[in-house]
Ligand SMILES: NS(=O)(=O)c1ccc(S(=O)(=O)c2ccccc2)s1
């Protein structure tokens with residue numbers, strides 16, 4: 001859970017963001033045998049083949065790789081989505097040690113980290129900002145990270161993290177996030193929200209069942225990032241930037257499995 005001073009403490013977010021206690025908040029605990037298998041749910045299709053990555057930024061609460069979303073070169077479609085959603089950015093959530101750090105949990109079990117690929121509905125909405133407040137505006141693909149062997153492609157990101165130790169940005173060229181996908185695209189899907197303020201209830205969540213494997217060493221590089229800027233004398237390590245599971249409030253989780 002994100003501890004620490006003021007705003008990055010989930011238990012007080014509702015004071016400034018009353019929607020934190022809304023009816024479709026994220027993350028949630030996914031209970032596989034209570035999920036509804038929906039045969040009408042087709043496969044999720046990721047068209048990330050062209051190079052649209054732009055930069056990697058430490059934004060003070062995570063590390064974010066941003067993409068050029070001025071056209072439909074990088075989109076997700078299929079599955080629960082009625083049309084293609086454009087890739088805007090991806091970022092991670094992690095803990096300070098062991099297997100805590102993911103936001104979604106599976107039957108009460110958490111993973112060491114969770115990758116979120118954020119997409120927006122550019123067919124129905126003119127801008128990301130407009131989509132971000134619409135009930136079907138965003139689609140976030142969640143991928144669990146489990147510790148084990150080195151992930152050969154995650155190195156491209158983790159080797160760049162020292163450059164964004166403080167709250168800064170640097171360019172990253174031609175990183176195709178398809179290399180961060182597990183072999184199976186079986187997923188759970190449900191209607192939820194952003195997991196950080198402003199907590200908009202605008203996200204169609206697609207959470208992959210199969211985790212990707214990364215090494216402790218690679219995860220450790222996330223933990224050496226700082227919430228603070230270079231000019232600040234206080235150095236607060238960036239870790240535990242995950243929100244705990246929120247009440248399901250009657251929502252149904254569907255599975256493609
Ligand atoms: N963890 S999460 O994937 O739910 C998430 C939190 C914040 C974002 S955002 O930066 O895209 C964003 C989107 C809308 C408004 C402000 C920021 S995505």
Ligand SMILES: [Zn+2]
Nearest residue numbers: 091093116195
């Ligand atoms: Zn996230």
